[in-house]
Amino acid sequence: MKPQHVFIRLWSYLKHYKAALFLAITLKILSVVMNVLEPFVLGLVITALTKDVTAMIQGVAGAHIDSKYIALLLGIYAVRALFYEVGSYGSNFYITKAVQSTIRDLRSDLSHKVNRLPVSYFDKHQFGDMLGRFTSDVETVSNALQQSLLQVINAVMTLILVVGMVLYLNSQLAIVVILSMPITYLSAQFILKKSQPYFKRQAKVLGDMNGFVQENLTGFNVIKLYGREEASAQQFTQITDELQEVDFRASFISGIMMPVLHAISDISYLIIAVWGGLKVIAGQLAIGNLQAFVQYLWQIGQPIQTLTQLAGMLQSANSSLERIFQVLDETEELAEETDELDANLTGQVTFNHVDFQYVDGKPLIQDFNLEVEPGQMIAIVGPTGAGKTTLINLLMRFYDVTGGAITVDGHDIRQLSRQAYRSQFGMVLQDAWLYEASIKENLRFGRLDASDDEIVEAAKAANVDHFIRTLPGGYNMEMNQESSNISLGQKQLLTIARALLADPKILILDEATSSVDTRLELLIQKAMKRLMQGRTSFVIAHRLSTIQEADKILVLNQGQIMEQGTHESLLEAKGFYYDLYMSQFAKQE
Structure with a gap:
């Protein structure tokens, strides 16, 4: 995407709130006009007072302070101040309304877009990078719009009006202001x-320091164990020394800006004071207008500095918008929905000459064939990288096959609605996922219309009801963000209960008993058996002792079926499965 296009594209979001945006800009212009008028009105007051007082001192007959005229000017000044405050508050109110509504729409589009992206997109992008686009990038755009839009208008309008006013007051002195x-x-x-x-280096070193602190706090026990406290402290000292040096240089150089700008202003003041003073003495300039010139010099310094500083903010916003629109422009999952899925799905699955490759020219699965009858348990074993997870990804349509077809009850799954098709599946993965909500709501995630009684029945079937009732709050206990307030095995039992509640026709089980104790492992296996009854099941097996009752065991290697059969037949064949089994159970036997 070309950089110059992103702000134009952002207008497609902002234009929905152009009424609020127009009001914000109009009120900001009003406040700028009122602000620029302040020195001029005060100059009129000072000129009038000086003229009247001078005449009285000189004994001019009938000389007096024209209180009505002074009161009129002060009244104008008060009205000006009122309009200035109304304009300032109103512009901030309406710009906030327009910007925050725009950012809400942008976040909403990102959220909907992510739900329509294929799983392959998330395999290619880091989670932290995606999180950054949702949070820091959107926040950068929000801050840029909120802060820079009105400030740019304020700065530009102030400079234009100030130039106009000084030219009106005295064209010769205006040259000094304009040149400054x-x-x-x-x-x-x-x-x-x-x-x-x-400042860029400062941000990098600060990130290094934060990463170092987090890493050392996380591994504090290991640091203590190996006696690395001193080395860790020295490394931290090096980072903080570098940060101190960078901080000093950044602060010192940026701190020069105000003295330099003040020096330019002081020189301009000096020129105007001397030249303007001579003109006042010569009667060529009113003293109030000289005062106005001094104030106008003050007014031009801040807008110029603002415009300079906003350049960096707008560049950051430009980069963030590019990253956001990159996500919004990603190719979505194709909707190839022609066949209707039978509500009474039996669970017959066929892999018919399936080919698949993640990268063009590098096939992973070639001519893969498999026939699964309804209600069968299919175990999938093999070394790392054999294609076990890929097979599940294809079955779930997280990826589509590049050759051949996968059918369920005779339907090519590429012709089915993904949502309707996936609703027939239940998954219990090795990494049990629960979200920040009550246990009851986490279980109801499997079927949103489930009643409380149905939730309890599913928990009982998964052998987790008793455990839930021992928790503070029972089914209403809130899970924390990391689900760390219960154990891994207990989380696994909850995900099994969630799958039972959904009542799927086909199950995918990524066995997750390797990190639990023996008693809890037996509970999980018992719950899994109950879950698999009457359902077609695909089990990715890590512990071969858990799949001995499988109807068919597939031994995969490099995307191909090396062996298949029952546990007993594969042991008798004394092939690859036999070697795997013996490597796990040789000691026991």
């Missing part, structure tokens, strides 16, 4: 460019 503007801008830009590399 590019000098101020170029000076600020020069200093900003010099400090920017140090």
Whole structure:
């Protein structure tokens, strides 16, 4: 995507709130006009008072302070101040409304987009990178819109109006003000460019320090065990020393900006004070107008500095928008939905000459054939990288086959609605996933219309009801974000109960008993057997002792079926499965 296009594309979101945006801009212009009028009105008051007081001192007949005129000017000043405050508050209110509504729509589109992306996308992108696009990138865009949009309008309008006012008051003195503007801008830009590399390095070193602290706190016991406290402390000292040096350089160089800008302003003040003073003495300039010039010099410094600093913010927003729109432009799962899935699915599965490759030219599965009858238990074993998970990914349509076909009850799964098709599956994975909610809601995730009684029955069937009732709050106990307030085995039993509640026709089980004690392993195996009754089941097996009752065991290697059969027949064949089995149970036997 071309960089210049991202802000134009962002307008497609902002334009839905153009009424609020128009009000924000109009009110901001109003507040800028009122702000620029302040020195002029005060100048009129000072000129009037000076003129009247001078006439009274000189003894001019009838000389007096024109209180009505002064009161009128002060009234105008008060009304101006009121409009300024209304404009400032109103512009901030409406820009916040427009920007936050826009960001809400952007986040909503990202959320919906992610749900339509294929699983292959998440296999190719890091979780942290995706999380960053949802959080920090969106927040960067939000801050840029919230802070920069009105500030740019404020800065540009202020500079235009100030130039107009000083030209109106005195064209000769206006030259000093106008010349000071590019000098101020170029000076600020020069200093900003010099400090920017140090701020980037500062961010990197700060990230290194945060990563180091997190890593050492996480592995604190290991550091203590191997006596690495001193080495860890020295490494941390090196990082903090570098951070101190970078912080100093960044702060020192950026800190020069204000003194330099003040020096430019002071020189401009000096010129205007001397030149303007001479003009006042010569009667060519009212003293109030001289005061206005001084205030206008103050007013041009801040907008120029603002415009300089906003350049970096807008560049960051541009980069963040590119990353966000990259996600929104990703290819979605194709909707090839022609056949209707029978509600009374039997669970007959056929792999018919299936080919598959993740990367073009590098086939993983070739001419794979398998016939699974309804209610059968199929165990899949093999070394790492044999293709076990790939087979499940194809069955679930997380990936589509590149050759051949997979059918369920005679339907090519590529012609079925993914949502309807996947609703017939239940999955119990090795990494049990629960989300931050009550236990009851986590179980109901399997079937959203399930009643409380049905949830309890499913928990009883999964041998987890008693455990749940011993927890504080029982079924209403809230799981924390990492689900770390219960054990791994207990989480596994909850996911089995969730699958039972969903009542799927086909099961996929990634055996997850390797990290639990023997008693809990028996409970999980018992719950799994109950779950598999009457259902077609595919079991990725890690412990071969758990699949001895399988109707068919597939031994995979490099995407091919090396052996298949029952546990007894494969042992008798004394092939690859026999070697795997003996490597696990040789000691016991």
